[in-house]
Amino acid sequence: MxxxxxxxxxxxxxxxxxxxxxxxxxxxxxxxxxxxxxxxxxxxxxxxxxxxxxxxxxxxxxxxxxxxxxxxxxxxxxxxxxxxxDQEEMFSQGIVIANEMLNHNTLLLKIKCQDIQEYFAGQFVNLQREDGLTRSYSIANTPQQEGILEFHIRRLKDGQFSTWLHDEVQVGDNIAVSEPQGHCFYVPERADQGLLLVGTGTGLAPLAGILEDALEQGHTGPVKLFHGASKAEDLYRVKELQAFAEKYDNFSYYPCVSSTTNIPGEFTAGRANEVALAHMTDWKGWRVFLCGHPDMVTSMKTDAFLKGVAMGDIYTDAFVVANQ
Ligand SMILES: Cc1cc2nc3c(=O)[nH]c(=O)nc-3n(C[C@H](O)[C@H](O)[C@H](O)COP(=O)(O)OP(=O)(O)OC[C@H]3O[C@@H](n4cnc5c(N)ncnc54)[C@H](O)[C@@H]3O)c2cc1C
Ligand code: FES
Structure with missing residues (x-):
C-alpha cells in the first residue's frame, strides 16, 4: 500500500x-x-x-x-x-448558442468559445458541468473566426452527461470547454491520396468535420464515407451528405443500416465497416479515419492494416465508454 x-x-x-x-x-x-x-x-x-x-x-x-x-x-x-x-486554468468559458435535434436522439450543440480559435475539425474537447462531471465530444466543424464549436451529442439511456445536455442545457447557458486535443484530423499533404472515412452513430461528428476540411482544401483523391447505424432513423445529415456527393465528383457517401428490416432503398444493408470492407478493392496508399464505437474502431483498424494500409495512415477516435 x-x-x-x-x-x-x-x-x-x-x-x-x-x-x-x-x-x-x-x-x-x-x-x-x-x-x-x-x-x-x-x-x-x-x-x-x-x-x-x-x-x-x-x-x-x-x-x-x-x-x-x-x-x-x-x-x-x-x-x-x-x-x-486548478480547473479554471484548464477550461475556458463557452456559451451555448444553438441546440437543435439532428434526428430523434442526436443533438446538434453549438458553443461559442472565443478562447478556442486554434483547432482542427475532428479533434475533441472535454466539456465540464458545474459539479465537475466531464465528458469528451468531437468537434464537427472547421475552425471559424467567431470561435463557434459544433458537436453531435447522442442521448444515451441513463447517460449522465448526454441526458443533461439534451434535457437541461439551454441557449445562453455557460459551459466549460477544455483545450482541443487528439490527432484524428485532416492534413492537406498528399491531396491525391484516397480517404476512407468509416463511422458509427455520432462518429459522424469528427468525420463530417474532416470531410468538410478535406473538400474545402481541394483534396483531389477519392473520398468515401461509410456512416452506419442500427436503424435508418438513427442516421442523420443524410440529405446534406447526398447533396455533398452530388457537388463533389470525388466524394461518395454510403449510409449503412445494420438491422435486417425496414431498410429504405437509398441505404445499404450491413454494418458500416463490413460494407466498406466489401466495397474496397485496392487499399494501398489510402488514408483511413475510423470514429465511433470502440469495437468497430478496433476491428476495422486491424482489417485496414491487414489489407495493406500503413499504420501511420490510420487515424482513430474511439468513443470509449466511461467505466463508472
Ligand atoms: C475522444 C472521444 C470523443 C467522443 N466524441 C463524442 C461525440 O462526438 N458525440 C457523442 O455523443 N459522444 C462522444 N463521445 C462519448 C462521450 O464522451 C460520452 O461517453 C457519452 O456521451 C456518454 O456519456 P454519459 O455521461 O451520457 O453516459 P454515462 O453516464 O457515462 O454512461 C451511461 C451508460 O451508457 C453506457 N455508455 C457510455 N458511453 C457509451 C457509448 N458511447 N455507447 C454506448 N453506451 C455507452 C455506459 O456504460 C453506461 O451504462 C466521445 C468519447 C471520446 C473518448
Ligand atoms: S484520461 Fe480520461 S479519465 Fe483519465
Missing part, C-alpha cells in the same frame, strides 16, 4: 488501485471522463518524484518534464505528493 498526499491530507492507495480510484473513493474532487487515458481530464502533477512512465502515456514532452501524469493510468510504485490542477 502506498500513501498519496494531496493538500496536506494523506490517503492510502490499495495494491490494485489507480490514483484516480483512490481519490474518488476518498471523496476528493478530481475530474475524470474515460478512465482509459484518452480524454486527459484527470491530468494532475506530482510535486517531488517523477510519476511512473506508463502514467504519462500520450502527454507532451513538456508536460512529462513537469511531472504531469494521468491519474487514471497511475498505479503508484512509491508514496506520492500530488497537486490537483
Amino acid at each position: 502506498t500513501k498519496l498526499t494531496v493538500a496536506e491530507k494523506t490517503y492510502h492507495c490499495q495494491a490494485d488501485e489507480t490514483v484516480l480510484d483512490t481519490l474518488l473513493r476518498e471523496g476528493v474532487q478530481i475530474p475524470f471522463g474515460c478512465k482509459q487515458g484518452t480524454c486527459h481530464s484527470c491530468l494532475t502533477r506530482t510535486l517531488k518524484q517523477p510519476p511512473p512512465a506508463e502514467a504519462q502515456k500520450g502527454l507532451k514532452d513538456t508536460q512529462k518534464r513537469q511531472n504531469y501524469f494521468l491519474a487514471c493510468l497511475c498505479h503508484p510504485k512509491e508514496d506520492m505528493q500530488i497537486k490537483l490542477l
Whole structure:
C-alpha cells in the first residue's frame, strides 16, 4: 500500500488501485471522463518524484518534464505528493448558442468559445458541468473566426452527461470547454491520396468535420464515407451528405443500416465497416479515419492494416465508454 498526499491530507492507495480510484473513493474532487487515458481530464502533477512512465502515456514532452501524469493510468510504485490542477486554468468559458435535434436522439450543440480559435475539425474537447462531471465530444466543424464549436451529442439511456445536455442545457447557458486535443484530423499533404472515412452513430461528428476540411482544401483523391447505424432513423445529415456527393465528383457517401428490416432503398444493408470492407478493392496508399464505437474502431483498424494500409495512415477516435 502506498500513501498519496494531496493538500496536506494523506490517503492510502490499495495494491490494485489507480490514483484516480483512490481519490474518488476518498471523496476528493478530481475530474475524470474515460478512465482509459484518452480524454486527459484527470491530468494532475506530482510535486517531488517523477510519476511512473506508463502514467504519462500520450502527454507532451513538456508536460512529462513537469511531472504531469494521468491519474487514471497511475498505479503508484512509491508514496506520492500530488497537486490537483486548478480547473479554471484548464477550461475556458463557452456559451451555448444553438441546440437543435439532428434526428430523434442526436443533438446538434453549438458553443461559442472565443478562447478556442486554434483547432482542427475532428479533434475533441472535454466539456465540464458545474459539479465537475466531464465528458469528451468531437468537434464537427472547421475552425471559424467567431470561435463557434459544433458537436453531435447522442442521448444515451441513463447517460449522465448526454441526458443533461439534451434535457437541461439551454441557449445562453455557460459551459466549460477544455483545450482541443487528439490527432484524428485532416492534413492537406498528399491531396491525391484516397480517404476512407468509416463511422458509427455520432462518429459522424469528427468525420463530417474532416470531410468538410478535406473538400474545402481541394483534396483531389477519392473520398468515401461509410456512416452506419442500427436503424435508418438513427442516421442523420443524410440529405446534406447526398447533396455533398452530388457537388463533389470525388466524394461518395454510403449510409449503412445494420438491422435486417425496414431498410429504405437509398441505404445499404450491413454494418458500416463490413460494407466498406466489401466495397474496397485496392487499399494501398489510402488514408483511413475510423470514429465511433470502440469495437468497430478496433476491428476495422486491424482489417485496414491487414489489407495493406500503413499504420501511420490510420487515424482513430474511439468513443470509449466511461467505466463508472
Ligand atoms: C475522444 C472521444 C470523443 C467522443 N466524441 C463524442 C461525440 O462526438 N458525440 C457523442 O455523443 N459522444 C462522444 N463521445 C462519448 C462521450 O464522451 C460520452 O461517453 C457519452 O456521451 C456518454 O456519456 P454519459 O455521461 O451520457 O453516459 P454515462 O453516464 O457515462 O454512461 C451511461 C451508460 O451508457 C453506457 N455508455 C457510455 N458511453 C457509451 C457509448 N458511447 N455507447 C454506448 N453506451 C455507452 C455506459 O456504460 C453506461 O451504462 C466521445 C468519447 C471520446 C473518448
Ligand atoms: S484520461 Fe483519465 S479519465 Fe480520461
